[in-house]
Amino acid sequence: MDFPAALRYLDEHVNLEATAGRVEGLSLERMRALVHVLGDPQHAYPVIHLTGTNGKGSTARMIATLLREAGLSVGLYTSPHLEAINERLMWDGLPIPDDDFATLISDLAALEPMLDQRPSYFELLTAAAFRWFAELAVDVAVVEVGLLGRYDATNVCDARVAVLTNVGSDHTDRQGDWRRRIAEEKVGIVEPDSTFVLGEDDPALADLFAKVPAAETWVRGVQFDVVENELALGGRLLTLRTPERTVDDIFLPVHGAHQADNAAVALAATEAFFGSGLDDDAVRTGFAQLVLPGRFEVVHREPTVVLDGAHNPEGAEAAARTLAEEFTLSGTLVMVVGLLQGRDPEEMLRALGADQAGIVVACTPPSPRAIPSTELAAAADAIGVAVEVVPDVGSAVERALALATTDDLVLVTGSLYVVGAARTALTQMQEDPSW
Numbered sequence: 272m273d274f275p276a277a278l279r280y281l282d283e284h285v286n287l288e289a290t291a292g293r294v295e296g297l298s299l300e301r302m303r304a305l306v307h308v309l310g311d312p313q314h315a316y317p318v319i320h321l322t323g324t325n326g327k328g329s330t331a332r333m334i335a336t337l338l339r340e341a342g343l344s345v346g347l348y349t350s351p352h353l354e355a356i357n358e359r360l361m362w363d364g365l366p367i368p369d370d371d372f373a374t375l376i377s378d379l380a381a382l383e384p385m386l387d388q389r390p391s392y393f394e395l396l397t398a399a400a401f402r403w404f405a406e407l408a409v410d411v412a413v414v415e416v417g418l419l420g421r422y423d424a425t426n427v428c429d430a431r432v433a434v435l436t437n438v439g440s441d442h443t444d445r446q447g448d449w450r451r452r453i454a455e456e457k458v459g460i461v462e463p464d465s466t467f468v469l470g471e472d473d474p475a476l477a478d479l480f481a482k483v484p485a486a487e488t489w490v491r492g493v494q495f496d497v498v499e500n501e502l503a504l505g506g507r508l509l510t511l512r513t514p515e516r517t518v519d520d521i522f523l524p525v526h527g528a529h530q531a532d533n534a535a536v537a538l539a540a541t542e543a544f545f546g547s548g549l550d551d552d553a554v555r556t557g558f559a560q561l562v563l564p565g566r567f568e569v570v571h572r573e574p575t576v577v578l579d580g581a582h583n584p585e586g587a588e589a590a591a592r593t594l595a596e597e598f599t600l601s602g603t604l605v606m607v608v609g610l611l612q613g614r615d616p617e618e619m620l621r622a623l624g625a626d627q628a629g630i631v632v633a634c635t636p637p638s639p640r641a642i643p644s645t646e647l648a649a650a651a652d653a654i655g656v657a658v659e660v661v662p663d664v665g666s667a668v669e670r671a672l673a674l675a676t677t678d679d680l681v682l683v684t685g686s687l688y689v690v691g692a693a694r695t696a697l698t699q700m701q702e703d704p705s706w
Contacts, residue, residue, distance in 0.1 A: 274369040277376035278356065286392035287418075288351055289639050297422040301388045305398050306427050308382050312405035313428040316346070319413045319540055320428060322420040322457045323436025323470065325586050326533045329525075329563050330436055330470075331415045333537035338411055339363055340557035341541075341549060346404035346412040348397070348425070353565050353580075353691035360400045362407055375399040393417050397424040411544065421459025432543045433461040433485070436470045436536055439585045451479060458483045466543040468495075470536040487543075489514065491532070495539040500531040502597060509558075511535050515548030522559050526567040527593040534558060565690040567593050570697055573677040574602070578694060580687040583614070587622035590684055594624070602678030603629035605671045608647060609636040609664060609689035616642060616650030623684060630657045630674060634667035636688035664689050665696035672700075 272280065306313055319334055321327045328349050335347040347361040357366035367375075379395055390398070397417075404412045416423040438454045454476050461467045467485035472492050480488070489495055498517060499510035509531050510519040523534055542548055549557075567579045567590065575598070581590040594604075606628045610619055625631050633648040635641045644662045651658035661667040671681045683693040 272373055272377045272380065274373045277373040280376060280380050281356075281392050281395060284390065284392045284395060288393065299422060299424070299427055301386075301390060302394050302397070302424045302427050304386055304388070305379075305390050305394055306401060308385055309379075309398060309402050313401040313412075315405040316409050317411050317431040317544070318428045319411065319432045319434065319544055320416070320425065320430035320460050320465075321414070321434040321436065321540075322416040322423075322460050323434070324439030324453070325583070325589070326436040326470075326529070326536075327415050327434070329530060329566055330434065330533045330537045330540075331413050332563060333534055333558070333561060334434075334540050335361070335364070335413045336561050337537060337541045337549065337554065337557040338413070338544070340553045340560070341545070343410040344407065346400070346407065346409040348400040348404075348412065349415045350393070350396075350417050351687055353687060354695050356396075359396060360403055362403075362409065367403060371403065372399070375403055378402075391424070394424045401428070416460060419453070419456040419459075421456050423460070426460055429462050430460055430465045432468060432540050433465040434468045434470070434536060434540050435460075436533065438471050438473065438476065439583060451476060454479055461485050468536060468540045468543055470532060489539050489543060491535060491539075495535055497531045497535045500528055502528075507531055509534060511538050511554075513539050513542050513548065515542055518551050518554050521555055524559060524561055525563050526569075526597050527589060528596065529589045529593075530563075530566075565687060565694065570694070571701075574605075574672065574675040574679045574681055576672075576681045576683070576697065578690045579682065579684045580690045581623065581684045582611070582686055584618055584622045587619050587684070590682070591622065591624035594680075594682065598680060600680055602676055602680065605629060605675050605679055605681045606631045607634060607664075607667045607671045607681065607683040607689070607693065608632070609634040609644065609667075609685045610642045610647055611636060611638060611640045611686045611688070612642055613640070614642065616647050617654055619685070620647075620651055620654060620656065623682075625651060625656045626654065628656065628682075629679075630659060632659050632661050632667045632671050632674075634664045634689060635662045636686040637664065637692050638686065638688045641686070641688070664692035665699075668693050668696050669700070 352358040360367040467488040501508045506524040509521040581587040633644040635644040648658045
């Protein structure tokens with residue numbers, strides 16, 4: 272099959288990212304059967320495995336960048352993608368080519384009749400990533416879980432280093448002791464031989480984490496930490512501490528004080544993998560090369576246009592803090608917002624600081640799980656925020672730009688589906704000679 276046919280084949284399978292359906296009878300049996308038919312490629316290389324409510328995608332990219340700077344061949348598997356599915360499977364910083372992707376999916380399609388159960392969309396993609404990395408003979412794979420941890424399809428691998436960035440309120444009903452329940456699922460990626468790198472420092476969960484059967488546990492604030500985190504032009508200037516030593520003058524070319532915590536976790540995970548400290552210059556050079564699409568990404572000036580996939584309340588609060596701390600507004604804040612079901616629109620708008628915006632342009636993410644733009648607009652109106660409804664994301668971005676002056680800031684946020692669609696639309700606009 273060619274690339275379009277491969278995409279059609281994948282779309283024939285259950286995709287919980289699109290439907291947010293509730294999964295009953297969680298098990299890795301189906302995924303284990305799938306990778307077994309492939310020869311268990313996930314065991315052909317060491318794995319750094321990451322979970323967490325927020326920051327795991329950013330942290331995974333940081334780890335991959337540091338490993339490449341150390342001279343290793345690195346596979347990176349993340350989800351979801353912003354603009355193209357190829358972004359999920361990366362090798363040494365580059366997405367998988369269309370032809371290679373189509374070949375992998377074709378092979379999986381040929382093997383599917385050998386399985387007793389039909390795999391899901393995410394299971395097929397995960398198996399494709401594991402096989403591709405084995406074919407490339409990568410030195411290490413950095414693998415981000417899709418959801419929670421213990422029963423995530425990625426958890427058929429054996430992690431040399433297992434990472435938990437934090438525990439937040441995504442994918443939960445917030446009933447009872449939800450933080451503990453989520454943490455219990457996330458630590459399911461830790462193997463007895465793993466070094467467990469723990470970024471979550473909630474004292475209420477310390478007893479749970481202390482019981483995790485890892486070969487060694489590194490805790491933020493104990494074995495590693497952020498020593499200094501200062502605002503710099505175009506990013507942050509950091510000093511990070513690990514069990515090996517302290518590295519200063521690290522320039523992190525991304526916005527948001529919270530990214531320093533991700534950087535500390537990334538450096539600790541990388542050193543845990545090697546079992547020793549990296550060269551200071553390699554650390555500085557690796558972080559300086561970092562690119563995080565859709566994470567408070569400035570994509571245009573005059574007006575300033577920022578894309579940030581703040582898809583849950585904690586992420587929204589981080590976006591609002593970053594905006595307040597790192598951007599001086601001489602004009603007006605214009606927001607383009609679209610959300611998925613499972614979010615409280617009023618809570619998200621308040622967390623984003625929408626009351627500080629001159630206007631919110633409400634759009635509908637291109638997903639079956641989307642909250643209609645009219646529903647989001649009603650929530651904005653209920654909290655006294657001026658709002659316009661423009662359902663199509665690209666058209667919403669165009670409307671925001673039409674409303675903005677050169678001194679204004681346009682923040683496109685909410686669902687990653689909105690950020691991805693906006694990124695594509697802005698690229699097309701910039702290719703227009705009249706832009």
